[in-house]
Amino acid sequence: MSNVFTIPVVLGIIYSGLRLATPYLYAAIGEAFAQNSGVYNLGVDGIMLMGAFSGFYVGMKTGNLWWGLLAAMGVGLLMGLLMAVVSVTLKAEQGISGIGLYMFGLGLSSLLFKKTMSGVESISGFQPVRIPLLGNIPYLGDVLFNHNLLVYGAFLLVPLASFILYKTPFGLMIRAVGQNPQAADTLGINVDRIRYITVSLGGMLAGIAGASLSISLINLFQENMTSGMGFIAIALVYFGSWRPLGILGGALLFSFVNALQLWLQVLGVNFPYDFAVMLPYAMTILALAISVRRAAMPDALGKPFERGEF
């Protein structure tokens, strides 16, 4: 199999990899905001499903994808808000409330789908936009600069999130609240409010992640169409040590390996495909195991904040 890495294959891997990475990026970066402020939300997958449904449904009914996207954002935001109420105000155990939210989102999205639509339908999603000049670069122009807006958006989100987290007072507050909420509190920062904002923002981005499937990449809605992507997105946050750039690395690794394994199958490389399918998962563990890094986990992750608990 010496001819595996030919130019078309590499280009194909890049193209598919970028598309596969798109929903993960939105969801994982959203989750990174929440986690950096100390809240982990295991309900991402449920929010993605709700986002996927509402984006699709509204997009289809209005005939305007932007309304669909807006609806997905709004629904994601509301679900994030729900998570915030439960985990921040009511101080519920975050792991369990996240799982509750996941089940709720999984169920409700299917329920709404069943009640509003007669079956799976497809729409025409966001169309590829070729970026002037860059899009004309031979070979690379096609695979890098001829995607639809939501794909570009996912990658632009990475520097934007980095900027917010590391260059703005708001980002500083987020990180402080996640590392030492008591300290932030004594400086008059409203810990709960920051967490509300990040968890809702995380929900909104998870909503977009879902919409990226239903109105930009696959252009239809089907029950449980994320099939656990939200959980992988959470794993990517850990993989990326809570930094947008790290998450980008993780999402690309995961997606490129996934694209690669499909290519291996297409090219007829002779080994059981099950092991090919395992590759991205195994690689992700392996990559973490061999890269020695300082634990960057926010100290207060998962701990509800209560004033006076010193």
Added chain:
Amino acid sequence: GPAATPAPTQAPEKPLRVAIVMPSSITDMAFSQGMYEALVKVQQEMGGPSKMEIAYSENMFKVPDAAAAIRDYASQGYDIVIAHGSQYGTSLAQIAPEFPNTTFAWGTATDTFADQGIKNVFAYNPSAEQGGYVLGTIAALMSKTGVLGVCGPVEAGDAKTYVDGFKYGAEQARPGVKVQVTYTGSFSDVSLMAAAAETHIAAGADMLTGSSQSVVGAIGVAKEKGAKWFGQQWDQTSLAPDIVVASQVYDYTSIIKDMIAKRKAGTLGGVAYTLTLANGGLTIKYNDRVPVPPEIKAKADEVIKGIIDGKINPLP
């Protein structure tokens, strides 16, 4: 068999009660929807809910839940209880003897448990390789690039037999054709299925097919990239009317009607149905909007005939 003709003069007859337990959803555009819609169709033919009542339990992928549902329907007096999932077999073998007056149907399977002395179970099984062979033939002949892509979920069940038939048919129709097969390892991973289709297309495939509810992802990609699609299990034309060439459709109506008739005649089970092209359980549905060149269509008809006659064995 013909549908039971209702006796017009008699007092209001109690409707026939049919229940079905399915592992996925009634809108999966594949395995479960096929059976559910067949029931609905039979219901309409029989004259609506007043003549035939349908109850269903979907997404019963946990076998104990399904077993409970099957038992529950039987004890509620449903006449026919369909266990639409091969994984339900073991449970069904235990439940069926307890309800000797209920008709059970189990598929996809070939065993009616007759050897265990059970008399009230029908079995049904699609010979998916037959339609696979036909569609493989058409795809191979229509392909400009000579490369076909198959998007499989997990290499098992009718997904496997379909793929094997498709591949074999293609290779027989056009020696030298390249059939690329991928599996995503999941019945539900739409996104990976889409990537699989992308990969096939990037590797030169212009004709795609696949199986399971997750192929909707692949169909979306095919539509975007202008590749042609061949459907399996369910007519997938509605999803992408411009690219679906033909679909192998599982048509359970005839076996449902036959089971109803047999029940009326006092036979509650013991027959193992096979859905084939010959008995109309499998049909090839063309999409008028994507015309197949006449010579290829002719070739397909020839192949269908060969399979029906037993001259062509759709599996190598």
Added chain:
Amino acid sequence: MPQRSEIKRMLNQVFEAILPILAVPVALIIGALILLLLRANPGVAFTALVQGAVGSTFSVTQTLVKATPLLLVGLGITIAFRGGVINIGGEGQIIVGALSATALALSFSQWPGAILLPLCLLVGTLSGALWGAVPGVLKARLGVNEILSTIMMNAIALQLSNYLLRGPMIDPAEIEAGTRIAQSALLPRQAWLPRLVPQTLLHAGSILALVMAVLVYIFLWRTTIGYRIRAVGLNAQAARYAGIPVPVYQALAITLGGAFAGLAGAVEVMGVQRRMLEGLSGGYGFSGIVAALFGNLHPLGTIPASVLFGGLLVGADKMQRAVQVPSAFVDTLMGLIVLFVVSSRIWAVRRARRRETYE
């Protein structure tokens, strides 16, 4: 006097324990509203729910059948969480436990049950433990986050199972019949866990799970190893200072967690399905987490929690049939119940605190 205050204290504790359960009706009310929107009759629906869970001998056994894997997985989750590690790998651990028990039973189908049956349970447990040990050791030695690795291990186990069930372990009858369903052959009879009530699925695994719950309680609170696991979970730093090798005990906690999930898998195969097939883990790896947390991460609390949760799941299925609402309604309702119950904890905590203040 001391007697009376003692009783009052106990009553208070009981009240606080059941307070979260009072949240269930609130969730049901919202569920009822959704039902109305779906044009289903909530009265009929909820009657069916209760009937489905406890309405007949069969439904009671069904609830218990469901509670069994929830309890076993929940016990494993309890140990892991008590040791400060988050095990999301239940699904994968169940699968490998079930796979290996099946493989063993099929390979040595001529062995007598007295040997084969316990051995299958043991091997299932051990392979689950192994599947848990991988993230455990990765965390202990290399600091790989266990949330990440257990999620990944789930996917790997799933593919492993896919591979084995369509290839090496597939039921020869499936190949013969050409149906090629990905499932193993039926286990030999002597590897079946006996049924407790004829004509039901209730099997001896339920008793095993109860025994295990007591053993886990004893283990966590009465043994030195359990003490160490709890110490590590509550304050790893202090445990380290006290000479407890923290990574070892973290790895042990997640390994034991895997062991119980593996056992759940073996029990599910040997007691319910009697063959390995796809989807056997059925989400118990996740719902077991919920059961464990409902049970306050206490082995004995997990018993009623898993029965409650199992009953809700079984009853909800019945409800689906009774009013013919999509199965998705069940997920929605479960999600609501989890959210409400977990949110209601705060009132119990606040109450306890107020009491302390004014007593």
Added chain:
Amino acid sequence: MSTQVLGLDGRLPTGQMRIEEMRMVGIVKRFPGVLANDHVDFDVRAGEIHALLGENGAGKTTLMRQLYGLYRPDAGKILINGVEQHFNSPQDAIRAGIGMIHQHFMLVPSLTVVENVALGLKSSRGILLDLDRVEKRVRELSEQYGLKVDPKAYVWQLAVGEQQRVEILKALYRGAALLILDEPTAVLTPQEVEDLFRTLRQMARDGHALIFISHKLHEVLAISDRVTVLRDGRVVGTRPTHETNKSELAQMMVGRPVILQYERPPAQLGEVRLAIENLVVGGDRGHDAVRNVSLEVHAGEIVGLAGVSGNGQRELAEALAGLRPVKSGRILLCGKDITHEPPGARIALGQSYIPEERLRDGTIKQFSVADNLILEDHHKPPFSRKIFLDFNAIREISERLVREYNVKTPSVDTPVKNLSGGNIQKLILARELSRRPKVLIASQPTRGVDIGATEYIHQRLLEQRQAGTAILLISEDLDEIRALSDRIAVIYEGEIVGIVDGPSATAEQLGLMMAGVREGGQHHLEKIRL
């Protein structure tokens, strides 16, 4: 309320309005089971340093947290310049000109100094951080008040003294006119204390109002203008500092006379129990924190390790406990080479360790008193048989220890988190000493502990010495070191600069060594000692 206007226009050098007078009247604060503040009256004026004294749990921190808006009083009021205040959050208090240096530092270790200061403030550049501008101002302030710190360093890289300066800078930056310092000296070295005092005095001169909490009487006498003593949540009395003395204050705090001098029989030296040979240990910042240290501790002696904080004591202690890898050199415990053994092995050989961070490292706060008492020996008889814990034995022994070591707790089943700091320290002491250790390493055993408990702990350590234990006492409190040690080793920049005889060592001599024989060390120390 008369507010006398001092200074030019009632402004501080930072430009902030002065707080001429702050009064707390009749403050009541309840916690579950505790009346933490019982009608407390307290006031402070501009230009004044008012000290607040009291045993552990007397209610000092609680009172101040109300002033800082962290808790709301159950009753009573807070007046600033005669105007009643209603603080709902620290934000309100900060706006009113109040700053607080908390007993446990409130810094985010993963952020830099400047980021910590800028945290929560409006940026002059809108949505962009204006760290350059903050840094400039931080430099100005640190110049003005003599608070030396590298604005670009990460907080985790800083020594405690520096961290505290960051805390003060944070408060000043926010324009604190009234600064509360809750046990600011507990973790400081004499040098750092002296620097801090210089800063505080200057702030007072400039018109700040200061509240100073400490357990160290000599510090209170040195720095404050007035002293208020709390006991069990009530005010015992307020005195002008120059009218009171150590023993009066001690008596007010504890309710009984306190011995401040210990009887110490001559040491009965036994064999070498702990031998440290040419030890090199790495620090967190990649440098060698302990450099070529050699030291022996005999049975029946207390060796004090004195030094300014951040000179390798912590790393040395952790290496001895087996918590930090050794780069080179050896550690012998009772003759056995344990250099690379894990903590468990050392504990098994008879080493006990009292960690510096008692809440974090010494106890499991959710565990009960009894469970904490068996933390190290739970796997051995009498606490367990085979792998099973023996609850009767555990209860019996715990109850005895609680009695013997005077740990104030409702029962042995009470979670440790409900105990006060001093009692937690006694509990750790009970655990470590009751094991009859061959070697005891005690790291800052009385830090933050009130004088009653300190006295108690000292007595116990001396008893242990009599019983033949080899004790290494690591402390930054020179009083403590001198009162207890038979020999004193002084550590400076990771090296032992000298070992002197304990009883005859003078503060001056030690001070010079601790300063690495720097110019002026003697002078500084004298000033603090009074």
